[in-house]
Amino acid sequence: MNMQIRQDSKPEVRTSRRISNLRTGLEGLGQLGKDLDELDHLLAQLALVAGKHSAKTVERLRKDVAEFEPTITVLGQVKSGKTTLVNAMAGWADLLPSDVNPWTSVVTSLHLKPASRPSETGASFQFMTEDNWDRLLNQGGRIGEMASRAGAESELAKIGKQIEKVRAKAQKRLGKKFDLLLGETHNYGYFDKNLLERYIVLGDDFGEEDSEQGRFADILSSADLTLNCDTVPVPLCLRDTPGVNDTFMMREQVTIQALRSSKICVVVLSAGQALTSVDMGLIRLISNLKSRNVLIFVNRIDELPDPANQVPEIEASIRQTLHNKQGPEDAEILFGSAYWANKALSGDIEGMPDVASKALFDWAEIALDQQHGQMQPHEMVWELSGMGHLYRALSERVIEEQGQQLLQKTSNAALTVATSELAAGMVQIGAKDGSSANLSTYDALKAFRGISAFHQQAFAEELEATIAEYHTRADRAHAKFIDRALRSLLTHLESYGKEIVWDYDPVGLRMLLRTAYSAFGAKVRGQAQARFEAAMTDVAMLYANTYGHAVEGIQMAPPALPDLPAPIALGQTIALDFNDGWWISWWNRIRGFNAFSKRFQNLIARETEDFMAQSKGIQTDQVRDMATTCLREFFEEHDVIMQDISAAPQSAEIEKLFQGGEEGQKRAQLEALTMQFDTLLKDRSVAEGGISP
Structure with a gap:
């Protein structure tokens, strides 16, 4: 279903007072935006003078630049101020509803488009599929699965009743449309408050039956909003995830999926209750990301009675907890107030409650200095909110993790195309003095495709062997963990019986699997580097043997393997992460030590089966696809180049053709573009070198 309602409404960043700061x-992203614009301009010029086949490669490179949109995933439990922070980051105080407590498993992605590259405003809402709903009804989600395995029928029955209640409410609201909507997508050419409340805000159970609020929220899967934002200098995607404290743990699963496609995450904690027991689930998730890619934003310092003294204490507490729970100890911790930021955006700083005003003045005493003295009051509030520090930290990571990689990869590919086009113009001239063609065009292309097939097949076999080795190591770690846990259980039963509930931390399993995955990733990266360099050397030698000195100017670089995906699935909740509720119920139901240990072993083996499958299957499939795609695209690029070189004109007056006229102008443009691409690489210090044949 595709619904286009109207196109006239265009949400923009708005504030009643212009905030100069x-x-x-975002200054670093501003420079990145200029570099990307320059790169796109150079690529557009290259496309005009490239050969027929190479022009397609250049257009693909332009598409990569146009689609550059770093994703920042925001995590946190309900009531941490997560959505309020996302609104402040987008520069629109009341963009997403934040004054309600929605129950959905909806990931809301804000696609912010800079003024230099405006886009049509719109919204897209994806509904749950039949499989999503059946899984909830039949298994009760993740907690239902665990309760079922544990034999906690009473707990499972409660979950079933809750899900049936949600289903009944959705069916009452939607009637016959309920079944028709599953798996559908609703698209709009606009969005406003009413539309968002209809889709992503949970309706009041006790409200009017014909109320539009929350009409679709119970069965929605995801929401994507596109809007123009004058603040951001490059496209950005802010992904607002549901709170993690969810009965069905649906939110944990959609959060894991969101993290898989994002390199940077912001964990939002509430200053009044930083790192509660619920936040331990967040620590498990982020512990599998690089510390550099995790930012912890301690929100709501506006609610602290003495922020100047409490902030250092809170930070020390968070650091200690991260250390104790094997979290990312080096993660950067920032403090601020999304509430203050949105007050500054709306120009309503005078309307704060006394607690927030007092905290603001107390925080200003240590956070502001003389250089801020010339600011207007609402600009000072924006500075104190911590948004500038958050932007700076995010900008640095976007540039390091994604921006530089894109500039390097694209500029190197463009250089290869440009220099090969110059070589195409030299091949036939060189042939006159017998110094170029040692192989015929047919034989050269045949040899190239043989090289391509050999290296791709060899790399695939190397990866399969490494994946199999990782599977063996992971299975060994899994078996050892179950054996150790079982011995610990039996020792506990012999010492204390069932009077004291046994507790066993599964962090050991996660650490073993994380270490195994880290070793696997390092080996894949080493194999990729060796294979990519060997492939590049063989292609370079083929160029030289086929075209002689005419191709000496071609600049080549091996493919660049992106960062491998983090093992996010290892943060998934398993049975041993609980010590209450259905776990205690299971504990109390078992009779006899032997039956206890056998059922426990079966429970843990089955409970860890899912994230073992994700770690061994989904995770390694992603790595395999990423690595093989890099090599395949390298060969596709040079296949195109060889076709263009081979298609060089055969005219008897070829010297004249290349000395003046249209071909001469084309050659001059290619030489100028080569210099400009080379300068772009060197100026931004992103070139990693390569070889020339």
Whole structure:
């Protein structure tokens, strides 16, 4: 279903007072945006003078630049101020509803488009599928699965009743449309408050039956909103995830999926209750990301009675907890207030409650200095909110993790195309003095495709062997963990019986699997580097043997393997992460030590089966696809180049053709573009070198 309602409404960043420091912290992204614009301009010029086949490669490179959109995933439990922070980051105080407590498993992605590259405003809402709903009804989600395995029928029955209640409410609201909507997508050419409340805000159970609020929220899967934002200098995607404290743990699963496609995450904690027991689930998830890619934003310092003294204490507590729970100890911790930021955006700083005003003045005493003295009051509030520090930290990571990689990869590919086009113009001239063609065009292309097939097949076999080795190591770690846990259980039963509930931390299993995955990733990266360099050397030698000195100017670089995906699935909740509720119920139901140990072994083996399958299957499939795609695209690029070189004109007056006229102008443009691409690489210090044949 595709619904286009109207196109006239265009949400923009808005504030009643112009905040001059709204872009503070985004300066680095501003330079990246200029570099990307320059790169796209150069690529457009290259496409005009490239050969027929190479022009397609250049257009693909332009598409990569146009689609560059770093994703920042925001995590946190309900009531941490997560959505309020996302609104502040987008520069629109009341963009997403934040004054309600929605129950959905909806990931809401805000696609922010810079003024230099405006886009049509719109919204897209994806509904749950039949499989999603059946899984909830039949298994009760993740907690239902665990309760079922444990034999906690009473707990499972409660979950079933809750899900049936949600289903009944959705069916009452939607009637016959309920079944028709499953798996559908609703698209709009606009969005406003009413539309968002209809889709992503949970309706009141006790409200009017014909109320539109929350009409679709119970069966929605995801929401994507596109809007123009004058603040951001490059496209950004802010992904607002549901709170993690969810009965069915649906939110944990959609959060894991969101993290898989994002390199940077912001964990939002509430200053008044930083790192509660619920936040331990967040620590498990982020512990599998690089520390550099995790930012912890301690929100709601506006609610602290003494922020100047409490903030250091809170940070020390968080650091200790991260250390104790094997979290990312080096993660950067920032403090601020999304509430203050949105007050500054709306120009309503005078309307704060006394607690927030007092905290603001107390925080200003240590956070502001003389250089801030010339600011307007609402600009000072924006500075104190911590948004500038958050922007700066995010900008640095976007540039390091994604921006530089894109500039390097695209500029190197463009250089290869440009220099090969110059070589195409030299091949036939060189042939006159007998110094170029040692192989015929047919034989050269045949030899190239043989090289391509050999290296791709060899790399695939190397990866399969490494994946099999990782599977063996992971299975060994899994078996050892179950054996150790079982011995610990039996020792506990012999010492204390069932009077004291046994507790066993599964962090050991996660650490073993994380270490195994880290070793696997390092080996894949080493194999990729060796294979990519060997492939590049063989292609370079083929160029030289086929075209002689005419191709000496071609600049080549091996493919660049992106960072491998983090093992996010290892943060998934398993039975041993609980010590209450259905776990205690299971504990109390078992009779006899032997039956206890056998059922426990079966429970843990089955409970860890899912994230073992994700770690061994989904995770390694992603790595395999990423690595093989890099090599395949390298060969596809040079296949195109060889076709263009082979298609060089055969005219008897070829010297004249290349000395003046249209071909001469084309050659001059290619030489100028080669210099410009080379300068772009060197100026931004992103070139990693290569070889020339």
